[in-house]
Structures are given as structure tokens and as C-alpha cells.
Amino acid sequence: MVLEAHDFSLYSPYPKAQTLSEWLKESHRLTLHILDALKPGQENVLYSPTLNPPYWEFGHIAWFHELWAHRLGNFSNLSILHQADQLFNSALVAHRDRWQIEIPDISRIRAYLETIYQKTQDKLQSSLSKQEAYYVQLVIFHQDMHNEAFAYMWQALGYPWFGGSDPDNEPPTSNNSFSTGELGHQSEDILVASGSLILGAKPNSGFIFDNEKWSHGVHVPEFQIASLPVLNADYLEYVEHQLHVGDSQIKPAYWKKDSGHWYERHFDDWQEIDLARPVRHISQLAAQDYCRWARRRLPTEYELFSLMNQPSTQWQPAGLWEWTGSTFAPFPGFSTDPYVEYSKPWFDGNYRVLKGFSSFTPPRLRRTGFRNFFGPDRFDMFCGFRTCAL
Template sequence: MSDDHSALRSTIASVLDRARARTLALTDAVGDDELCTQHSPLMSPLVWDLAHIGNQEELWLVRDLGGREPVRNDIDDLYDAFQHPRASRPQLPLLSPAEARAYTQTVRDKAFDVLDRDPLSGPRLSANGFAFGMIAQHEQQHDETMLATHQLRRGAPVLHAPAPPPSARRVSGEVVIPGGLFEMGTSTDAWALDNERPAHFVDVAAFAIDRAPVTNDQYMAFIDDDGYARQELWSREGWAHRNASMLSAPLFWRRDSDGSWWRRRFGLIEPVPAAEPVVHVSFHEAEAFARWAGKRLPTESEWEKAARWDPASGRSRRYPWGDEEPAAHHANLGQRHLQPAPVGAYPAGASPLGVHHLIGDMWEWTSSHFRGYPGFAHFPYAEYSEVFFGAAHRVLRGGSFGTDAVAIRGTFRNWDYPIRRQIFAGFRLARDVPAEEAT
């Protein structure tokens, strides 16, 4: 029988295989003892992530979509992220590394059998392979989480990758984005998740946004100007956190006696590269820097307009460079490199107005709280994003060098607590534009 969805099945199989290869590389890089170790109370043991990946795949693809018998229904509670906070997971009777590997492989075999038989049409979970795309994104999101765990672990380097490309052009200054309506979010992207939906028009006042994210050398100037000691630069909440956590530099940085800055990156101790975007800073640090610089963080809608709006056509594109899928020359994604690229390394990935590094390299803090769009409806479960809506979380955009292409696009929304620093997050600056400058 002919299959009208053969190309889609091939794409699904490819993204699932890519995610699993990365999962295994991240977990095979260390011995079983380290797999079971909690390297930080902020993170799960790597072996928990491994089995959780398999459990989510079993729940959604094998049982729900495929209607198959459970592989293991005795472990659902152990790998429910809402039942057990990360700090408590080492005390759970988790699957051993060997059991976790065998379990995830069994689940994957059954998931591919479901893929062979599913019509990839009809009910929304099946339509256009949504459930498979959701699971591929889920696995890649946990792979990025595991990559952050590797950054937190102590010991010799176990992950290796080539350096990112050098800067291809000088990128500095800012660009004014004209005011007016643009379409935010999506109603047509087949694998977009619920918080990206529905598409809606937003009227954004004219604003200026920096062509590049804030770099390490710029951040060093903030430190040297006593940015961490000047209370007037910080919000009340940020200042309290700065004092309680004794913040004085980005996470993993240290200053040598001669004044030079060094960082720990996946087990390597190296000089902080001046031209790279700064990472491992919290929202509070980003906000204080912005105030020091006489600017502010962009709102989420400003960020998305800068990333998607095409002034020539007036339409919103999937990525800054257009609608084509990310390629190696567009952006630093997929753990291809283990650090951000220097500013100007991806000119092909710039937006029509010349804003660079909007996709890849580092997540970008915005000033916006995480909330649903007008007309939001959770799908397929409220716990993916709806339960996180509110003032507790800030939105991040754009993805990092640890984000896979399947899990990022111009509409994709990430969120976290404003104190978080272990994530691969940085920021860029924006400012209001007076009327005479906006025209």
C-alpha cells in the first residue's frame, strides 16, 4: 500500500534517531557511578533523565497514540517530574543505568512500530506526527538539561567538540524596529507547542534593539564599574538575591590575581573569550547590566518582532533568515560546539534589519512574565506550560548552542525562575524610541 506520509515518517525517524544518539552520547560519556550522582541539587542524576525520556515516550507514543500494553507501568510515579523535585530524586529507587538503557531501547523499538502504523492524520495528537515531534522535542530539551548537568559536574573533560567559527564581520550598534502590528505566535506550525499558539496580532511601539547580544568584555566593564555593588542598578528582588547568593560575576567565572578572568567550561579552565556572548547570568544580573548601560531588556513581543518580522513583506517568518530549517551556517545549535560563537560568526542567520545571533548561542532573557496568549488552550496536557504561567517565571527566547534545531524556532518560548544561572542564558539590550526617531 502506498504511503502518502513516507517523507514525514522519514523526517520523524531522523529527528528521533538524532535525539537518541545525543542522549546516549551524554550518558555514555561518564561511568555508571557518575550517572547516578547528583552533581547539583538543581539537577537530576543523569540516569533519572535517561529513564524519564523513555517513560515519556512510552506514555505518549506507545500507550496513548499506539494503544499498546505498558512496557513498565510500575515506574510512572518515579519519573513524574511533578511528583518528585529534582533535589529528592537521588533517594528514589531509580532504574540502574543498565535497566534504564534497556528500558529506553525497548520503548524506542515499540515507538518505531507505532510510527510504521500510525496514519499521521486525523486526531490532533496524530496529525502531522505531532506526538512524535513533541517527544523528539522533549528528549532534546532533556539533552540540553543533561548538558547543563555536565557543565556542573567536577572532574576532567568528557565532552569534546570543535570550536565555533570565528567572527565573519563586525557587529555592533542597534537597529530601530518600526512600530505597528505584527503576527506573533503560530497557528500553522505543525510541531509548535501549546504556549506558542494561537497566532495573534500585537501592536508593538517602535523600539531599538542591539544588533548583537552583550559580550563577555562588555560584561567585564560592568563588573569593573562595581555593577554588583551598586544597589541602584538592581531591583529590590534582584538586590536581595545578589546579597543572599553573594553574586559577583557570572557562574563559573573567577578572577586571577593579575586581574584576568577565567572560566570553567565542561571541565576545562580557560580565559574568558572577550567576543563571545556572556552566558550563565540570571535575569536579575541581566536587568542590572541593562540599567547600568542606560537601556532595558526587550519584552517578549519586541524580541519576536525583531526575530521574525520582515519589513519588505510585512509577514512574520519562521526564523530570522526566512522559513528554511536551520543549517550549520545559520546558527550555533545542536551541541555542534560547546560554547557560544563570537559575535558576527553567523551573518547568514541575521534578520532582514541586521539583528544577529537571535537563534542559537545562548537563550536570551526578556522582561516578560510567562503567560498564555489570547485564546490559549493547553494541549495535550496542562503540565507542559499552563501550570507555569504567572509572575514567578520570566520568558527566554532564541535557544542556545545546546538546543537542537527541532526544539527551536522564532515562536518557541522557554521560561525559568529569574535567579537561574546554570542554564545557557545571556541577553541583549533594547530601549524605547522617541517619536521623532521612530519615523
Template sequence: MSHDLRLSIAAELERTRARTEALTDAVDEADLVRQHSPLMSPLVWDLAHIGNQEELWLVRDVGGRDPVRQDIDELYDAFKHARSDRPALPLLDPAQARAYVAQVRDKALDVLDRVRLTGRPLLDDGFAFGMILQHEQQHAETMLATHQLRTGAPVLHAPPPPAAAVPVTGEVFVPGGRFTMGTSTEAWALDNERPAHDVHVPGFFIDAAPVTNGRYLEFVDAGGYDDPRWWSARGWAYRQKAGLVAPLHWISQASGWSRDVFGRIEELDPEQPVVHVCWFEAEAFAAWAGKRLPTEAEWEKAARFDPATGRSRRFPWGDEAPGPDHANLGQRHLSPAPAGAYPRGASPLGVHQLIGDVWEWTSSGFEAYPGFGAFPYREYSEVFLGGDYRVLRGGSFGTDAAACRGTFRNWDHPIRRQIFSGFRLARDAG
């Protein structure tokens, strides 16, 4: 068991690093050190930060080894320097950063070969290694978002997502009652996903698919961005301040709306889920449509609850890990797939594409579950609890399967839309 686990972890670390290298090798050194948006770090900062976290946890903590580059710890501490300030720091240059992460990886793999994967919460089931590879995959998605913000010729390539296989429209009724939210058994689940606890959710309706570009365009064409009736006071103030007129990366042309997709200008696909909208935009659309955003508990019940057994699944389709027929994950494609593209990934109740495609905004703030305990450090989630954040669920086309499951929680400020965010709607049953 221990041998198989080590081999599995090593393979996941290698697969994850291959993605990081593909994202950083796709551009030249000037692009690596350039800040493409004040919302994002230079790609070279993300690269060295990935290595620094791996060194801190796997080499120094788990392995008890001497530091590789203790002198750079502060430079790559995400809490010490705002993203907008990072280009001015004395960062490692691209060659130094690549050499550093390679050196750290060699030492981390040596630790993996030698350490016991049991006897300590940080090591049980290889948790520390799972935490670090999830961290790297999360930064890979962040780097993918940076690629979307860069200007210049396209450098990323992937086949288009699959076409719709079944028609998916309307809404699904989710019966009221208790269900198990969160997890106490998922080996690599992070602290904010824990512990499992029962939650009573009244019956509600939820959209069978995320809101599509075509449906969102109706809101735009109806003057939704110019009508304060649909916006909260904070949302309207932000819409005016930021000059929002459509989702980020939408382009108005004489022939209609198109979209910038990683440097390629493409005709807007009406069947794909809308992406790059902030929480305030999602909230306004919901008001216009006469519905609302689902709560986090409603979203998870729709995604995990199996009415036939009364248990919560790992994923909408069951407990097996996501495959290419279940969900649009892992940067296999560079955009969301049309509604109905993944019928094998639907929930027992018939809710589609809850995993992958777009992160889905919920109405809930980011709060701790009953019995929450920070692990293994407060800065992963505890310091964000209760702040001005809204929870997003389900992952996107840029989220790797290793960092996505039915219990996984993401959070961000309600103004953020550079992330791969969309939404679906819900309404009360009564």
C-alpha cells in the same frame, strides 16, 4: 506524503537518541547516578524519564499498547519529585535505564509504522512524535547543563565556534506597528506558542548582538555587583544571599578572568556572548548601561518581522530550517560564538544571533496568548502561566534545531543561571 513523513520522523528520533546516548555514555556509572547539583537530576533520571514520556505518549496513548513499565511512572513524573529529592528514589540503574529506553523505542517505532498520522490533533502531521522528540532534545540540553556542573576531567569534545565574519556593534531600530506573534501553522509548535495573533509594538532600538563577555566585564570592573543602585530590591537581596560577584563559571585569577567550560579552564573571550547569568544580573546590567531588557513581543518582532513584506518569518533569515551557517545550535560547539559569526542568520533589519548561542532573557513574565488552549496536557505550560517566571527566547548552543524556532518560548525563575542564558538590551525610541 505519509511515507516521507514517517521516514523523516524516524530519522529525527534516531538523531535525537544518538545525542542522548552520547551525553550519557560520556561518563561512567558513578557519574550517571551522582547528583552534580541540587538544581539538576542525576543523568540516569533524565535518561529513564525520556523513555517514560515516550512510553506514556507514543506506546500507550498513540499506539494503544500495553505498558512496558507502569510501575515506574511515579518515579519519573517530574511533578511528583523535586530534582533535589530524586537521587534518593529507587531509580533504575544505568543498565536498566538503557534497556528500558531501548525497549520503548522499539515499540514506538513499530507504532510509527502502523498508526495513521491524521484524523486526530495528537496525530496530525505526526505531532505526538514531534512533541516527544522535542522533549528528548530539551532534556539533552538539560543534561548538557548538568555536564557543565560536574567536576572532574573533561569528557565532552567539540570544535571551537567560528570566528566573527563581520563586525557587529551598536543597535538597530525596529519600526513601530503591528506584527503577527506566535503561530497557528507550525506543525510541531507547542501550545504556549499558539495561536497566532496581532500585536502592536511601538518603535524601539535593540542591540545588534547579545551582550558580550567584554562588555559585561566592564560592569564587573565598575563595581556593578557592589552597587545596589543598579539592582531591583529582589535582585539585590538575591545577589547578597547567593554571594554573586560574576557570572556562573567565571574564575578570578591574578592574570584576569577565565571561565570553566565543561571542565576546561579557558581565558575569557571578550567577543563571545556572556552566558550563565540570571535575570536579576541581566536586569542590573541593563540599568547600569542605561537601557532595559526587551519585552517578549519586542524580541519576537526583531526576530521575525520582515518590513519588506509585512509578514512574520519562521526564523530571522527566512523560513528555511536552521543550517550550520545560520546559527550556533545543536551542541556542534560547546560555547557561544563571537558576535558577528553568523551573518547569514541575521534578520532583515540587521539583528544578529537571535537564534542559538545563548537563551536571551526578556522582561516579560510567562503568560498565555489570547485564545490559548492547553494541549495535549496542562502540565506542559498551563500550570506555569502567571507564576514567578521570566521568558527566554532564541535557544542556545545547546539547543537543537528541532526544539527552536522564532516562536519558541522558554521560561525559568529569575534566579536561575545554570542554564545557557544571556541577554541583549533594548531602549525606547522616543
């Protein structure tokens, strides 16, 4: 199926303007809450390839929102902020340069966020065209993703918890959305018979990202996949074994051992490791090492997608993004959407697919069709994994 240029006209139906207004309000409120909770000095973050300077990231959210919802992606429609494109275009401002450029002070960035937000809320007072509805959804989901990125950045920096996907949430003692319930804590392999699977989105099935184009059939041979994600208990056994054989590099990033007890840092808070919770902040490379030790393997994207469409009485989501062994690649029929940098630059073979969602992902982004992707060395996102029998 070749559908170019204005594919977003095929991303119907779209939510009512009132729903979009509520989503936007939620996402915006969380962003401001994160910004306002920053204590003086915390905006200064040392250079890291996986972080952004926080103030730059707030400006980038407002810039992206304005570019698509109000400038319709056209750079010759001027921004209300002087030099916004030179400052906040993530495709043009090289990662390292984000620490060097002089950005406006935070009160101006906050005012930029507020003004653009209000402009969109005004627009949402009347009904929308397909194009407007598409762009408004795009900017809300973009903001949601950056809000989640703030959460894992705060985790990396050891900053206090700011309230997750809803500022009113209680801090989770660990992964608050994980409960094994009737499944118990013993993982069992689920046998999934071979069959053909439909992956990718069909036109007019609602909002999608370009990497979900288009629906196609895939034959998936029989496989056996764990009903539970790998738990801290499982991973601890592996870590202790590796330490015993002299591998001192094995410890997960936010773990420490003190007086014979293992602790995990949740934001700024060290807690004794809860053995019954899914292990998190494990890179795909480390997950594969674990699999070799456990004589298991990571599921493919197809297998994990298939599991996620099984009845929820049979398996338990991790409350974390779950790694697959699959390289992020275009589906047949892929073409870029107006935000060209969303997927296409990352189809170079260096990224792996994650499925599911974390407890920091708002419900509107929790879809089995959603394809997340990161480099295999990344562990800072809220990610975990489950395994398949060899």
C-alpha cells in the same frame, strides 16, 4: 478562537515518517552517548533544585516516550516497566524525592530506553495518523530538550564535554555558532518602527507547543535594540566596575580571576575569557542589574520576536537563549494540550520568557515562534541577553 480537546489535529502538516525516524535516531543516539560517557561515580549528584539525578532523568525520558507514543497518555494502559509511573512521572515525583526513590539499575533503564525506541521505530515503518505523528514529535522534542538539559547540567557539574547536539561535534572553544561576521564587534542599535506584529501560531502551520496558541496581533511601539548580544567584554567592564565599588557577588558563576586574568569554565576546561563572545550563564535578575548600570533595558518578548524576524544581515543571534523582560503568560486562545504540565503550571507569574536557541538546540527546535521560560534566578542554561535603549 476556541479549539479544545484535540487541537493537535490542527498541528499539520507533519514530517514524513522517515524524517521522524531520523530525528528520533539522532536524539536517542545522543542520549545513549551521554549515558555511556558517564564515568563510574558521576551518576551521584548532590541535591540541587536545578539538577536531576542523571539516572533518574534517563528513566524519565523513556517513561515520557512510552506514555505518549505507546500508552497515548492513558495511565490505565500499563507500562512495560514495573511502577514506571511511580518512579518517573515528573508531575508526581517531587523534585527532592528524585534523590530518595529507588530506581532500577542503569542496565534496566538503558534497556527500557532501547525497547521503547525500537517500538517507535517499528511504528514509523508505516504511515501515521495525525495523533501518532503529534505524539512522536512531542517525545522527540522532549528528548531533545532533556539532551540540552544534560549539557547544561554537565556544565554546572564540571563534567567533560560529550558532543553537544551531535555526538560527532567538536567541542566548541566557546560559543561556536557565534560569529559577528560583517557586523564587526561594535553593537549598534537597530531602530524598529512602531507597528503591529503577529505573535503565536496559526492552525495548520506545523507542530507547536500549547503556549504558542494562537495567532494574535500586538501593537509594538518604536524601539531600539542592540544588533549584538552583550559580549564578555561588555560584561567584564561591568564586573570590574562593581568589584571596584565593593560588590563581591557580581562574578558570573563560571568565571574566575587568576593572576590578573579572567577565565571561564567550559565544562571541565578553564579557558581565558574570549572578550568577543556573548556573555553566558547570566540570570535574568543579573541581566537586569547590568541593564540598570548600562542605562539600558531588556527587550520584551514582542521586541525580541520582532528582531528575530528581521533580515539576518542586520543582527547577530547569540547562539544562546536570550532573556526577555516579559513574564511567561498564556496567549489569547490558550488551551492545554494533552501533556498538560508543559506550560500551564508555569503561568503563575514567576517565570520569564527566553527566545532563540542555544548551540545545543537541534535545528528542528529552532523556531522564532518557540517560547522558552525559566525562573529569573536561573543562570545554568546556555543563556545570554541583549539590550534595548531606554
